[in-house]
Every structure is written in C-alpha cells, then in structure tokens.
Amino acid sequence: MTVQLGFSDFDPDDCPVAATAVRMDVLDNENETPIHRHRKGQLVLALRGGITCDVPGTRWIVPPQSGVWIPGGLEHSNKATANAMICLLFVEPDSAALPERCCTLSISPMVREMILRLAVMPRHYDPDSHCGRLARVLLDELTVQPVEDLSLPISGNPKLQLIADALTRTPADRSSLAGWADRVAMSERSLSRLVERETGLTFGRWRQQIHLMVALRELSGGAMVHQVAATLGYGSTTAFITMFKKALGKSPAKYFQERSEQASVAD
Missing domain, CATH: 1.10.10.60 (Homeodomain-like)
Incomplete structure (x- = not known):
C-alpha cells in the first residue's frame, strides 16, 4: 500500500531492492498514517520527537534513538508528535534474519547513520553497487541491535x-x-x-x-x-x-x- 509521508506518497513494495529508506519531518501538527500494510517489513526510527505505532493487540512507543520493527504483511498505523523527525526503513522479506514479531530496537549511532545515508541514496539501485553493499551491511548490523520492551498491550x-x-x-x-x-x-x-x-x-x-x-x-x-x-x-x-x-x-x-x-x- 502507498504510504502517505506528508510531502509525497511512496509505495515501498514498488522497490525490488533489499532495503530502502525514507526520511520525513512532521510540521506543527501531529501526523497519523491510517491503518495499512505492505509486503516489506518496516523499521520506524525516531530521530526527534515521539512516535507511537499500533499493531493488532499492541501499541508501541518509539523514543528518540530507537526504532519499532514491524514485520511485512502486518497491519499497522503510526502517529508522530508535532515537530518530530522520522526515518522509515523498508526491508524486503527474507533479506535479513529479523524478528518475526513486532519489537522495539535500540539503534546504535552507526546503524542510525547508515539508515540516514540510505535515505538520500537512489531507491532503485544495483545490488552490487555502493548503495547495495551499504544496504547489506546495514541489514547485518540491524539483526544484532538490542531489543527493548516499550509496548502497551491493547x-x-x-x-x-x-x-x-x-x-x-x-x-x-x-x-x-x-x-x-x-x-x-x-x-x-x-x-x-x-x-x-x-x-x-x-x-x-x-x-x-x-x-x-x-x-x-x-x-x-x-x-x-x-x-x-x-x-x-x-x-x-x-x-x-x-x-x-x-x-x-x-x-x-x-x-x-x-x-x-x-x-x-x-x-
């Protein structure tokens, strides 16, 4: 499904690459995406401000320097506080050994910078290019990020x-x-x-x-x-x-x- 990011619409499933990222700023008012799903898994990364993610049965909080991992195919919605800064990383299924359930990940500065770098690179890239190699290393590092429990059973x-x-x-x-x-x-x-x-x-x-x-x-x-x-x-x-x-x-x-x-x- 197309994801409404405030400044443009973007369908992550149209990108056949292992991983792609999009960065967005939320302006003065809170921003909420409606319930949706897509084939790719999604990491919701908070660079500034607060984000909550709702999935069936659970509400997750994403403080700064953390991310919520949402496996592909799972219905979810995201809500950000005013003036938040967000980066979304979309991951093709089976591209990395990431959890099969939602969880909060503590994101290291190195992984954070790799995601931000990927966000300014072409979304369609050759797997053997510099961008493709960056994506592979990023996904390897993402699999070893510590898990936090910042969820609310709903x-x-x-x-x-x-x-x-x-x-x-x-x-x-x-x-x-x-x-x-x-x-x-x-x-x-x-x-x-x-x-x-x-x-x-x-x-x-x-x-x-x-x-x-x-x-x-x-x-x-x-x-x-x-x-x-x-x-x-x-x-x-x-x-x-x-x-x-x-x-x-x-x-x-x-x-x-x-x-x-x-x-x-x-x-």
Missing part, C-alpha cells in the same frame, strides 16, 4: 479500547476500577477479569503502562518532567520519577541524557 475489545483511548487523552483521570466499570456498563469484577485476560496485566499495572507510554511521548516531544508529572495526575514530580525509574531502570533525565549523547556522537 485489545480488540471495544470497552478496553474506549478505556485505553480515554486514558491516553486524559491520563490524569484517576477514576477507580469501579468507576471505569460503571462507565462501560460492567461489574468491577468482570472488568478486572477482562483486563487481565486481554492484556496479561492487572488494571493498575495496565494504567501505569499507559502512563509510561504517554510520559515517553511527551518527554520525547520536549515537555519538562514536572509538566509530564502534572499531565499524568501525579501528586509530586518525585512520585512520577519513581514510577519511571522502576519501569525503565533510570530517571527521565538520565534516560534522555543517554539518548541525547548517542545522537551527539552520531552527529
């Missing part, structure tokens, strides 16, 4: 979709499980069981994961830590930092400092 159940969308829009909403059960016309026990069955998490843990996804999106877009803490309804910035550190092993400042340093090395 469900096709319309009631859980309603709750997830509402909490994403207004994450400061601290309604109890009983309150949400009333909103979706279920008993508290039935909703609790539904969340655990569909997501593998308790309602509290699921909501916390939504908060983490929103936090990463907002921080990636340039929001300050205290602003994000307020957006999420935390009583103090310290409480938010504690949640973030438990989830990702480091404070927001440390997490983004390390990614900024990686980008500086690559630049």
Whole structure:
C-alpha cells in the first residue's frame, strides 16, 4: 500500500531492492498514517520527537534513538508528535534474519547513520553497487541491535479500547476500577477479569503502562518532567520519577541524557 509521508506518497513494495529508506519531518501538527500494510517489513526510527505505532493487540512507543520493527504483511498505523523527525526503513522479506514479531530496537549511532545515508541514496539501485553493499551491511548490523520492551498491550475489545483511548487523552483521570466499570456498563469484577485476560496485566499495572507510554511521548516531544508529572495526575514530580525509574531502570533525565549523547556522537 502507498504510504502517505506528508510531502509525497511512496509505495515501498514498488522497490525490488533489499532495503530502502525514507526520511520525513512532521510540521506543527501531529501526523497519523491510517491503518495499512505492505509486503516489506518496516523499521520506524525516531530521530526527534515521539512516535507511537499500533499493531493488532499492541501499541508501541518509539523514543528518540530507537526504532519499532514491524514485520511485512502486518497491519499497522503510526502517529508522530508535532515537530518530530522520522526515518522509515523498508526491508524486503527474507533479506535479513529479523524478528518475526513486532519489537522495539535500540539503534546504535552507526546503524542510525547508515539508515540516514540510505535515505538520500537512489531507491532503485544495483545490488552490487555502493548503495547495495551499504544496504547489506546495514541489514547485518540491524539483526544484532538490542531489543527493548516499550509496548502497551491493547485489545480488540471495544470497552478496553474506549478505556485505553480515554486514558491516553486524559491520563490524569484517576477514576477507580469501579468507576471505569460503571462507565462501560460492567461489574468491577468482570472488568478486572477482562483486563487481565486481554492484556496479561492487572488494571493498575495496565494504567501505569499507559502512563509510561504517554510520559515517553511527551518527554520525547520536549515537555519538562514536572509538566509530564502534572499531565499524568501525579501528586509530586518525585512520585512520577519513581514510577519511571522502576519501569525503565533510570530517571527521565538520565534516560534522555543517554539518548541525547548517542545522537551527539552520531552527529
């Protein structure tokens, strides 16, 4: 399917090469591509700003210096924050030993630069050319990039979709499980069981994961830590930092400092 990139339309399946890349800038408003699929696998790379990718059953967050790998043939949609910078790498099936499931990859500065280089080279190239050799090395390196877990289990159940969308829009909403059960016309026990069955998490843990996804999106877009803490309804910035550190092993400042340093090395 043709991918709408804001400045042009591009059908990755029209390129019979092993890998091709496209770089795009998102302007003042958020940008969202509708649900689509294509034969080639796709790596969504965040150079600046935040991106979320929805695939059946899961929502993925793509902070700066990371990428979400989406295997070929899988339905998906992408949404980027305002002023984001994105690079999409499309990979022909069986061209590399990449995962058969969606995952988040931590992208090294070297791989990042190779993808950016490929994005400015001809999309139709001879496999034995300089561009073809670059693509082969890039794909080899891509197969050994570390995997991160920055996903949110979502469900096709319309009631859980309603709750997830509402909490994403207004994450400061601290309604109890009983309150949400009333909103979706279920008993508290039935909703609790539904969340655990569909997501593998308790309602509290699921909501916390939504908060983490929103936090990463907002921080990636340039929001300050205290602003994000307020957006999420935390009583103090310290409480938010504690949640973030438990989830990702480091404070927001440390997490983004390390990614900024990686980008500086690559630049």
